[in-house]
Amino acid sequence: MSPPERLTTALADRYRIERELGQGGMATVFLAQDLKHDRRVALKVLKPELAAVLGAERFVVEIKTTASLQHPHILPLFDSGTADGFLYYVMPYVEGETLRDKLNRETQLGIDEAVKIATEVADALDYAHRHGVIHRDIKPENILLHDGRPMVADFGIALALSAAAGGRLTETGLSLGTPHYMSPEQATAAKEITARSDVYSLGSVLYEMLSGAPPHVGASAQQIIMKIVTEEAPPVTTLRKSVPANVAAAVARALEKLPADRFESAKALADALANPAYTNAVFTGGVAGPRVGVPRVLTWPFIAVSVGAAAAVVAAAWGWLRPAPVPPPVTQVALTFDRVGRPVASTGHIALSPDGSMLAYTGTDGEGRFRIFIRYLDREAPVPVTETEGGSYPLFSADGAWLAFVARGRLWKTSVAGGGQAAEICAVEEFWGGAWGPDDRIVFSMRGNLYQVSAAGGAPELLAKPDAAAGQSNLIAPALTPDGRGVLAIARSTRGDPRIMVMSLADKNVAQLALSGRQAFVVRGRALVYVDQAGSLFTVPFDPRRLRVTGEPRRILEGVATTFFSSMAAVAPTGAIAYVGGGAGGARELVLVDRTGQARALPAAPAAWRHPRFSPDGRRLVVGIETRGSRGDIWTWDLGAQRLSRLTFDSLNTHPVWSPDGRSVYFSRLLGPNGGIGRVRADGSARPESLLAWPTTIWEMELTPDGRSMLFRNDDPATSRDIHWARADSLSAARILLGSPLNERTITISPDGRYFAYVSNASGGDEVYLRRVAEESSTWPVSNGGGTEPRWARSGRELFFRRGDSLYAVPVTLGTEPGIGQPRALFGGRYEASVFHSFYDVAPDGNHFVMVRSQGAEGGLVIHLVQNWFDQPKAAGGPRD
Missing domain, CATH: 2.120.10.30 (TolB, C-terminal domain)
Structure with a gap:
């Protein structure tokens, strides 16, 4: 039988295991039904490598010392024992979440809420300490939140493990305590761990609730431990200046390196948090900004003066020193x-x-x-x-x-x-x-x-x-x-x-x-x-x-x-x-998405797809495929026949658009520092032709619905990005319609040909605006709070744009003066985007969109x-x- 089957069989007379809830460093947690008492419980089964070296009987004896703890903020121990080689203990199943879940979601908590949680946890710690039990592993994962009330889990488990295993705990590869929240004495494997160690750990948790990060962070456990032993944590007010002075002072004292400098009890910490007049003589942090000055000198008898010696102490305590200089594995x-x-x-x-x-x-x-x-x-x-x-x-x-x-x-x-x-x-x-x-x-x-x-x-x-x-x-x-x-x-x-x-x-x-x-x-x-x-x-x-x-x-x-x-x-x-x-x-796929966000991948082979555009009749797509950097070639995809056809062959082309009659495709030519506009028959029956050579790069263009004029955008080193207007039969006579040091780009012309939408940084950030085509006019804002990649619905009654990962729709009434409604989010998703060009298009029905998605992006970027x-x-x- 597999281990889960063995466990289920071994406990069948007492517990009915329903499902796995999660795994930690010490145990796997299962949701189970207590058959005798008809209640749901959390059944924690120690990892096999732990069970292999622990003295099972002694572990059960040691863990029972915590069973007498009865406190409203302590999760009690219901049961413990052995079954078919498994060591387990049982606690109540609490509906809610852990403090870690809450911090992962919110990062920082409200100051009052953080202080309330810390105060109630301190009350639980004080009760346990007065009964001779030290937790040794206070961390957000061990604080459960039920109806807003914290309940401390796994009380005494770390002590029971240590006592049961004796000196053999290192054989399991497990370290008691979690690096971010360890006290310095835990980090250096001090023989005596007192209640003040739990005070330090709770101070670390409160620090994270207020600031969004633990007092010390690093790329590895070694780095974190070194910082805990040798570096002062930045005052919490440098990370969040709204923290009250008494709370900041209490946190600073709880995080003192020397146990004797910390609060003498968890109750004293709680009292300081509740006392607006509390101050800490050694607390010097107050204003935001980088800290400068002389660091405090640490005088622990077991920490050497130099950082190098401290590193050796920490490494030895954790078993990280090795006799041979073997490089760590990749x-x-x-x-x-x-x-x-x-x-x-x-x-x-x-x-x-x-x-x-x-x-x-x-x-x-x-x-x-x-x-x-x-x-x-x-x-x-x-x-x-x-x-x-x-x-x-x-x-x-x-x-x-x-x-x-x-x-x-x-x-x-x-x-x-x-x-x-x-x-x-x-x-x-x-x-x-x-x-x-x-x-x-x-x-x-x-x-x-x-x-x-x-x-x-x-x-x-x-x-x-x-x-x-x-x-x-x-x-x-x-x-x-x-x-x-x-x-x-x-x-x-x-x-x-x-x-x-x-x-x-x-x-x-x-x-x-x-x-x-x-x-x-x-x-x-x-x-x-x-x-x-x-x-x-x-x-x-x-x-x-x-x-x-x-x-x-x-x-x-x-x-x-x-x-x-x-x-x-x-x-x-x-x-x-x-x-x-x-x-x-990048390997990308073309995807059709409806207004609710339901997506269906097109059967086209994955490629470096860029800037798809629906044909006027909606039966084909024209799309760029990147081959060299920003360059590539122009292709069409027949949605009915599911056939890909190539239109250009020199890998110097990008950003295709259809002619209004669907018979031709226009595109940008990338010719080194120079640019241009090309055209090719959509059926590929003729060679591409060059329509315009330009002294700077032309990145995008769009024809008016009657095909008589064109807007195009170039990059000019003197004036950033400019939008030009020209008659389609005399492109070389183009004039600047929008030219300034501002960054104007991403053109899309309304179906009636009178207006165009574009992106500008006129407000300091990217927003979508409307202007009239081919004439000086007022500017009408479309987005507020950020907007890129505008595209029109064929009806002219909606304008779409993107903000972050979301696509928005804006109702528009076209007339002498445009009427612009409020943007409404349609859907979000991991689709390719660009701050310069539209990376998607709107189908003629206005209810579907062709998007580009990196392969595997539906699961999120990795x-x-x-x-x-x-x-x-x-x-x-x-x-x-």
Whole structure:
């Protein structure tokens, strides 16, 4: 029989097991029916590896010492025992959720609610301590919430395990206590654990309820333990300035390193939380912002003066020291995300903190709006960064304490810890990546040029322009060497694949490496890691002082998702890698979605589909398939015959649209720094023809319903993105309809031909607007709170746009003056999006939409984390140090 069958049989006379509720580090939890008392219970079965080394009889004896605890905030022990080799204990089944579930959902709790929960848990701890029982594993997972009241679970279980196993507990690989909430004495394996250890753990839980994160975080248990032992936690008011002074002081005292400096009891902690006049003599934190000053000196008798000695103490206590210098194994973890905090693929940028412990990215909040989130890699729930609404392109400072990001046409910075206001650094347009150096200088790409600016703010200084004579069109995605004196960037080319270039900030000398890539990073000061055109990640030995490659490239992994210009990858200086899977262009599918969000994949083979458009009769789609970077070819898909047909063949084309009669397809021509408009017969019976050559890139166009005129949008380095109007028979005589330093884009013309909708950042963020075609006119706002990718219904009575992951519909009445109603969300989903162009279209019936979805995206975007690869022999392409 299988283990579950054995367990069910062994307990059949006492409990009827209904289903598994979950698994933890020590036990698997089942929902069961207590047959004798006719009640539902939580039956916890210890892991087999624990049962193998525990003395079962002694465990049962030890756990019974907690059975006498009767308190309204303590979950009592109903039963315990052994059955067919299984060790188990039984507690009431509580309808509700754990505090961990609540924190995962809400991140931060209201101050009154957090204090109430902590006070009631402290009351339970005080009762248990007075009865000689110390919990040893207070954490959000062990605090159940029933009708808003906390109930502490697993009281005395850790003690029972330790007492029963004696010195053999390390054989199981289990550590008592959870790293984030361990007291320093637990972390260093002190022989005596007192009630003040539980006070510390409760202080850590309260800290997280108030701030959204535990006092100490790190990429591994080792890092967390080191911080608990050697570092002070930032005052909770630096993360949330609204925390009352007495609460902040109580938290600070509960988190003192020395047990003697903490509250003498859990009751004393509860009293301090209830006393508005309470102060703590050693509490010095109060104002938001980065902490500066002299750190406190720790004087534990068992902690050495140096951090290195402390590390040895911690490592020895936890069994992490090994006699042989064997490198840790390479690990790869897939990070998944719930609806809140789900990454937005269209922003195309993720960032790792310098120590590799934090991942920053643009995600969607509960209402589908964009903002920056941080995923601490040892936690499941992402944390929203305050005042980053609409933000993208996050960049960590060299010390990991600050985060820069782009929003509303500005580059901003904010404390990673939160609590303060975001500060403006400078205005930016056409931002294509950046890096924050150790000298507090930020190097970034704007309009295809490289600039630098002080993180304190100021005017950007031009560093380098693309070398047009060498065929360079843009310099993007800069990275810095560890000393901040050298810059790496990607030089996009009109003559081939993009190349990695390097520049010395001392003399501004620029050189181009013999490497083609989309993004590059420097690791450990001696290797260059880069993503190539195909989405493979390579490493090559690199001298950051001479800015030279010193060996041969070696592939690390394949399948990194690429974006329009770059890739969805981040590499920390430590060597940690985060990336979104997908490869060049990414395997995508075409999907038909109705107004309720019900989706049906079309039978077209997966490809790098882009910008689908329904034919006027709705029977065909014209679509781009990306083949090289932003370039590709134009194809049609016959919805009835389920047949794919190719219309262009030189991989220089994108953004197709139909002629009003459905007989021709117009498209953008990407000719290096120049652009143009092409046309081809929709049945493929003739060769494509060039209609217009233009000195700058043309990215999109749309014909009026009568086919007599056209709107198109180009990129102009002087005025950002401009919208032009022209007669269809004389495109070269086009005139600017909308031309300004603002960012106007994503054109869609109304079915009556009188109005067009577009996206502009005139308000500081992206919103959808209406204007009249071919004449100066008023501007009418359509969205409020963010909007991109507008598309008309064929009826002209609705306009659709996207905000975050959601599609919205707006009722519109077309007349001399347009009437615009309130936007209404239709559905959300993980569909490809773009801040520049519409990545979907509306079917002629107005009730269906063709969307593009990455394969597997219906389950949510996944970010892969790879660690320890650099520690393997010859990882950097050369011998190890």
